[in-house]
Amino acid sequence: MLESRPLRMFHEVVRTGSYSAAAEALGYTQPAISQQMRTLERTVGTPLFTRSGRHMQLTEAGEVLARHVQSVLSGLDAAEQQVAAIKNLATGRIRVCAFPSASATIVAAAVTHLKATRPGIRVQLLEAEPPESLQLLHDGKCDITLAFSYDGMSEVEESGLSQIPLMDDEMVAVLPIDHPMSRRRRIELRELADEAWIAGCPRCRTTFVQSCAAAGFEPEIAFSTDDNLAMQSLVVAGVGVAVMPSLVLAFLRHPKLVARPLRPVTHRSVSAYTLKDFTQIPATATTLEALQTAVGTLRPAETGTRAKTTPEIG
Structure with a gap:
């Protein structure tokens, strides 16, 4: 040689x-x-x-x-x-896998931060929902995965992964602006028992059905879609109401929709995951720090802002 x-x-x-x-x-x-x-x-x-x-x-x-x-x-x-x-952190390629609403908010803000502070770090974005996104991490298809889990759901218990909590994302009811409850400050989930529903991704749908069961009813699911914009359009069209994460409403909001906090409060936890050995790679560590910084720059979804046109009651 x-x-x-x-x-x-x-x-x-x-x-x-x-x-x-x-x-x-x-x-x-x-x-x-x-x-x-x-x-x-x-x-x-x-x-x-x-x-x-x-x-x-x-x-x-x-x-x-x-x-x-x-x-x-x-x-x-x-x-x-x-x-x-x-x-020396001057350059590096990082493959980030995230679910759509995190791509449009957390990842976008993190990339903006990296461009300003570490322009040599290049972020390559993949999109997938958990648990597929975590499997991509295990398979070596990405370096960092952003995934969510709901209350009482443990996402990662297996060895070899590091979890970096990023934020708690409150679930809200999404209603047409002319809905009888649109002027309420907060809505009890059981008060929507007679509504038809638009359901989201399989993981979200499972948690939603469990929440309804805990509230004493079985929801009538009229339509299911993974597309957040389609879900909002279906609500406006009168197909049904929906429960969505506040993070989605930070970048999507139909002008004829309102969003209201729910009781009991339900959250999904958003975290970044990487293989434990990857945390020793400077570019990976810097990107994780950028994701944490990005969350701090996001404005929480201002649920109910559409109702400012009319008095709020309840």
């Missing part, structure tokens, strides 16, 4: 034309250069130089090696610089 030090010496011998000149340029003794050239010739298995009096000439093998050595050394230099840059 070719090593970098004798290759650098070989390149200098070719450039300067002699062992002694290469030794002077590199700060070595002439015997040290000679020894390294003999070692290099043993490694490649053929002579690289011939001598004619005081002059040195490259053999055919030496000419081939000389044509390639500059690009090899340039590649090594570039690799060393890039590794050093990653070590």
Whole structure:
């Protein structure tokens, strides 16, 4: 296997034309250069130089090696610089997997922060809901996963993962603006027992049905969709009402909708996950810090802002 030090010496011998000149340029003794050239010739298995009096000439093998050595050394230099840059947080690629509402809020704010503070860190975004997103982390398809879990649900108990809590995301009732309860400050879930419902992703739907059961009724689910904008449009169209996370309403809000806090209060916890070994990689640690910073810059969804056009009761 070719090593970098004798290759650098070989390149200098070719450039300067002699062992002694290469030794002077590199700060070595002439015997040290000679020894390294003999070692290099043993490694490649053929002579690289011939001598004619005081002059040195490259053999055919030496000419081939000389044509390639500059690009090899340039590649090594570039690799060393890039590794050093990653070590010093100057650069790095981080693959982040997140669910859609986190992509549009937390990740977007984190990328903005990184561009301002660590422009060499490049974020590649994938989208997936848990538990698929966590499996992608285990499979090596991403470096950081943003996932959510609901009250009483333990998302990660397996070894090898680090969990970094980011925020608690309160669930709210989403109603048409002309709904009889649209002017209420807060709504008891059981008060909506007779409504038709628009249900969300499978995990959200399961938690919603359990919450309804705890409130004493079984919901009539008229429509199911993973699309947050479609869910809001269906509510406006009168297909049913919905329960959505406040985080969604931070970037989506139909002008003919209102959102109201629910009793009993239900939250989903949003966390970042990574393999424990990854926390030692500077670019990963910096991205996790950026995600935590991003959460602090997000304004909580101002549930009920549409009701400011009319008095609130209840």
